[in-house]
Amino acid sequence: MHKLLLTGFDPFAHYNINPSWKVAQALPSFLGDFKITKLLLPNIYGLAGRMLLEKAEVVQPDVILMLGMDSGSNHVHLDTVAVNLRDALIEDNLGKRPWNEPIILGGPAAYFSTLPVHKIVRELQAEKIPVHLGYTTGGYVCNDIFYTACHHFAQTNIKVGFAHVPLLPEMVWNEKLAMPLARSTELVQAIISRLSKILYHQ
8 A cells, every 4th residue: 555645725815715625635545556644734835845744754655645726717737847936926824925035045946746747637638537737836835835845855756746626616706617525526536546547557
């Protein structure tokens, strides 16, 4: 049995729920070849990344999959790139709003996800499962932990990736810009199941 560390975020800004953590909670503890450990992270620059690395030190995962919330989207997507940049359009949960700052001074400009994201998306879409590629996680805390994890585990065998899920229907006026929790959970489960198959059965 392989180990997967799955993270989601707490609410931020004017939201009182965060679908990324709702999805993480709804997923089973065992899926494919994975035993899943779940971790709730705060929307706070620096602290979220430190908590992630501390938990990974304890869990010793084979894969880290981080989940975030994507407002204005109606699909789940797997992100491809983390950039060494903090650009906050809104404050984090401690009131910090960094702008044009590196996450790690002197670090590479960017990292690619070490999950086989293109293969996962292509195979799922071939089965009419609507999971898409994303090409950046922006400059907020999602990107912060994605880059931090990629940098920390760059010289290891630990696979690192990030996925965004839409808002829930109860969070928006226009339900066309949202996705029910059950559907988002189903799609993230499909991603993890496909990842298990690709990594350990092909």
